[in-house]
Amino acid sequence: MPEGHTLHRLARDHHRWFAGTAVAVSAPQGGFAAAAAQLDGRAFTRAHAYGKHLFHHYDDAIVHIHLGLFGRFFTHEVPPPEPRATVRYRVVGAGRAIDLVGATQCELVTPGDVDAIVSRLGPDPLRRDGDPEEGWQALQRRRVEIGRALMDQGVVAGVGNVFRAELLFAFGIHPLVAASDIDHDQWSAMWDQLRQWMRSGVRTNRIVTVDREEVGWSRYRLARERATYVYRQEHCRRCGTPVRRWDLAGRWAYACESCQPRPASSA
């Protein structure tokens, strides 16, 4: 379930569980075996995230992880159960164990590689150094629809399909509006909203964009349901209009064309 908040939450948890301790590292699936052998028994020094990228720092090595669409971590008490065959990277500390499965990337990298990865990314709303002006500058250079630009990690690092859909809905912006038609004040407000949602996402480990008062939900219902206005909804949670969806940048984009008027320029 990886958008940026997921990776920051993982970094926070992994840091708490492992930083400053020696850990056992293994690679049941085999692909990461040589690296795991090198890391086994080493001191885990820290974990950090940038956008959707997670980094595990050991005393003299760094592991770079990108979950892709399917990747996830399973967490266990210690001692952990026998790993399933698909576990690529297992870390066992004093009190917790984690299993990485299905990730697009899990590799040893150098500090230089980390710099190169981060340099391709736009500002991250979850980082103190995340600068919305940098995002604004990048957005100005994009000659595409806003629904496409928001998925571009060089504009904002950490936004995925849910935040794209919900952010545009919150501002009444149709995904097919040209990125260049977003004005500066609007962008600043979008950034603030995104940062608020993502911070909350790190705390609760899920995405909630609905206002509980507006939708009239109990806390119980809020905890159970997909708490979005248009993302994977049949009908707009605000006005009831059927939600439309179409392929944009290879992913389903969702919008309520009553709350988010379609730009005149698009057919």
Next chain:
DNA sequence: TGGGCATGCGCAA
């Protein structure tokens, strides 16, 4: 049992 789907992304054309 198997098809479809999922909060990504890079690459070939």
Next chain:
DNA sequence: TGCGCCTGCCCAT
């Protein structure tokens, strides 16, 4: 623009 890759889970059969 379309495809391939990584895996788990849910649903229909």
